[in-house]
Amino acid sequence: MLTEERQQIILEQLKIHNIVKLHDLIPLTGASESTLRRDLQDLENCHKLLRIHGGAQNAISLHEEPALSQKATVHLDEKKAIGRTAAGQVRNQEVIFLDSGTTIQFMIPYLIEHKDLLVITNSVDNASMLADYDIETFLPGGKLKSSTKALIGSTMIQTLETYHFDKAFLGTNGFSMDSGYTTPDPEEAAIKTLAMKRSNQTFVLSDSSKYCQVSFSKFADLQDATLITDKLPEKESGLLNKKTKIMEVN
Amino acid sequence: MLTEERQQIILEQLKIHNIVKLHDLIPLTGASESTLRRDLQDLENCHKLLRIHGGAQNAISLHEEPALSQKATVHLDEKKAIGRTAAGQVRNQEVIFLDSGTTIQFMIPYLIEHKDLLVITNSVDNASMLADYDIETFLPGGKLKSSTKALIGSTMIQTLETYHFDKAFLGTNGFSMDSGYTTPDPEEAAIKTLAMKRSNQTFVLSDSSKYCQVSFSKFADLQDATLITDKLPEKESGLLNKKTKIMEVN
DNA sequence: CCAAATTCGTTCAAATTCTTTCAAAAAACT
DNA sequence: AGTTTTTTGAAAGAATTTGAACGAATTTGG
Numbered sequence: 001m002l003t004e005e006r007q008q009i010i011l012e013q014l015k016i017h018n019i020v021k022l023h024d025l026i027p028l029t030g031a032s033e034s035t036l037r038r039d040l041q042d043l044e045n046c047h048k049l050l051r052i053h054g055g056a057q058n059a060i061s062l063h064e065e066p067a068l069s070q071k072a073t074v075h076l077d078e079k080k081a082i083g084r085t086a087a088g089q090v091r092n093q094e095v096i097f098l099d100s101g102t103t104i105q106f107m108i109p110y111l112i113e114h115k116d117l118l119v120i121t122n123s124v125d126n127a128s129m130l131a132d133y134d135i136e137t138f139l140p141g142g143k144l145k146s147s148t149k150a151l152i153g154s155t156m157i158q159t160l161e162t163y164h165f166d167k168a169f170l171g172t173n174g175f176s177m178d179s180g181y182t183t184p185d186p187e188e189a190a191i192k193t194l195a196m197k198r199s200n201q202t203f204v205l206s207d208s209s210k211y212c213q214v215s216f217s218k219f220a221d222l223q224d225a226t227l228i229t230d231k232l233p234e235k236e237s238g239l240l241n242k243k244t245k246i247m248e249v250n
Numbered sequence: 251m252l253t254e255e256r257q258q259i260i261l262e263q264l265k266i267h268n269i270v271k272l273h274d275l276i277p278l279t280g281a282s283e284s285t286l287r288r289d290l291q292d293l294e295n296c297h298k299l300l301r302i303h304g305g306a307q308n309a310i311s312l313h314e315e316p317a318l319s320q321k322a323t324v325h326l327d328e329k330k331a332i333g334r335t336a337a338g339q340v341r342n343q344e345v346i347f348l349d350s351g352t353t354i355q356f357m358i359p360y361l362i363e364h365k366d367l368l369v370i371t372n373s374v375d376n377a378s379m380l381a382d383y384d385i386e387t388f389l390p391g392g393k394l395k396s397s398t399k400a401l402i403g404s405t406m407i408q409t410l411e412t413y414h415f416d417k418a419f420l421g422t423n424g425f426s427m428d429s430g431y432t433t434p435d436p437e438e439a440a441i442k443t444l445a446m447k448r449s450n451q452t453f454v455l456s457d458s459s460k461y462c463q464v465s466f467s468k469f470a471d472l473q474d475a476t477l478i479t480d481k482l483p484e485k486e487s488g489l490l491n492k493k494t495k496i497m498e499v500n
Numbered sequence: 501c502c503a504a505a506t507t508c509g510t511t512c513a514a515a516t517t518c519t520t521t522c523a524a525a526a527a528a529c530t
Numbered sequence: 531a532g533t534t535t536t537t538t539g540a541a542a543g544a545a546t547t548t549g550a551a552c553g554a555a556t557t558t559g560g
Contacts, residue, residue: 003537019255022517032539037518053546054252054517124377124389131374131396139374139401141391141409146381151389159391253547272507282549287508303556304507 006031007039014049014058021055046212059213078207078230081249083107086169086205086228090114094166097195098126100150100188101171103205111135120163122151122191145185152187160194168199170225172206174213177243180222182215189217196220208232256281257289257298264299264308271305328457328480331499333357336419336455336478340364344416347445348376350400350438351421353455361385370413372401372441395435402437410444418449420475422456424463430472432465439467446470458482 006029013020013028025036040056043049049056083106090096093116098104100123108129111117119137121127124144130137140159142151170192173183181204183189196202202225211232222244230249256279263270263278275286290306293299299306333356340346343366348354350373358379361367369387371377374394380387390409392401420442423433431454433439446452452475461482472494480499487496 019252019258021252033517034539035537038538052252052254057254124374124381127374127394128378128399131394131399134396137394137396138405139389139391139394141389141405144377144381144387144389146384146387149378149381155388155391283507284549285547288547291509 097168099170165199189219192219347418415449439469442469
């Protein structure tokens with residue numbers, strides 16, 4: 001049995017059961033425990049699944065909400081490093097757009113280094129934090145999306161049309177060679193796209209776990225922005241570099 | 251059975267029953283008491299549930315008080331009562347304006363009683379809380395004032411000019427016979443005044459400690475709004491009643 | 501208020517699972 | 531055929547999970 005075949009079987013089982021035990025995979029594939037462990041590890045590196053003690057579970061668990069406090073702390077250091085690097089791109093007296101999302105939020109503490117900044121954001125959470133750091137902030141009007149606490153809708157679109165930013169910093173739910181940058185909500189995607197259009201330069205912040213993830217709405221091609229992320233596997237990094245400019249932190 | 255499987259079962263049971271007994275989980279999962287205790291502890295650490303004696307309950311019970319900042323707890327019971335009374339004035343399908351301020355915030359938990367509400371607010375904190383309670387919310391654009399996390403400025407004014415509310419609920423820093431309702435920041439005062447103007451009916455929420463307090467900017471006369479407050483001394487109450495309509499709670 | 505009954509937290513040993521390492525087998529290349 | 535590279539399975543020690551036991555804490559019922 002080929003490697004690809006085995007991994008296909010594993011992913012199929014996951015689609016059906018959401019969780020699969022390593023032991024159950026042995027008779028299904030005829031491979032040894034060691035081999036299957038290696039398969040699970042490979043698949044986890046591509047973020048196709050999540051390893052758990054005794055087996056694996058779907059990477060995008062149907063039951064869980066996107067805000068996982070468990071995982072948020074796992075990627076804490078990466079996000080901090082990404083946030084610091086992103087904030088380092090900002091210059092004094094610039095006007096910048098900050099998207100919603102936790103990764104973006106990690107930029108904020110490092111922004112106080114810069115003087116006379118004006119921040120425009122569509123995120124209520126970011127706004128609150130910016131106020132805590134006493135950074136001049138403007139919110140365009142909009143309808144509040146309760147799940148992400150981001151502002152969306154036609155009012156937001158119309159307002160953004162009249163603005164111009166030096167730099168825009170966006171979050172993403174996934175990025176991949178084929179599909180570019182994607183996010184679940186088309187309304188949020190529209191705002192990201194527009195923010196890019198109204199900005200001289202765009203950065204997308206994403207920890208490497210979002211690599212190979214694809215959501216419903218594409219908001220940009222890889223080459224349209226500079227990706228700021230933590231260390232990707234050597235091979236992947238090489239592939240991506242042909243399509244986009246990457247800043248790898250750490 | 252894997253750890254994640256058990257924990258999913260627990261969370262599913264919680265979704266259905268809102269409360270689950272440890273004993274009932276034993277036959278459902280086939281795990282021992284010890285293991286299930288550990289699961290409950292893990293899940294509590296992730297804020298997925300709340301442990302109680304004998305089992306666990308849902309972490310986000312909508313009817314429970316969310317986390318409040320420390321200084322807000324000064325007149326806690328009074329503010330709760332004021333918030334409940336104020337929310338009682340609202341009818342289904344109305345469009346209401348919520349001002350910034352902690353007292354106003356106490357209204358929000360009671361608003362879920364009403365269907366098809368649309369809330370407009372200039373407070374980032376309120377917006378965040380409204381999102382938690384899944385209440386449809388709209389934020390007019392504006393400059394963020396860092397000390398109060400309220401939105402102010404000309405954009406806000408222009409936007410409000412185009413709106414119309416069924417009811418407006420305002421906070422105040424002081425109210426007195428002579429000076430009416432007052433607040434420190436003229437910019438915020440201007441927004442309060444405008445919100446009143448654009449609303450069929452206005453309520454000012456204030457605990458009785460604000461009586462006889464006078465701030466810099468007056469935003470309304472006493473007779474322009476209905477005051478919702480806790481018990482005032484008999485004599486004061488009589489005096490005020492000649493100038494304004496009062497709803498005393500408790 | 502007290503006593504019995506439950507429930508809770510902690511500790512410990514056994515069982516299972518995980519990681520690492522290494523050599524054999526298979527595949528790919530010259 | 532011979533050599534290098536990759537894949538595979540096995541083994542050993544580390545790490546994690548599990549169930550049971552026992553005293554402490556809490557709830558219940560008089």
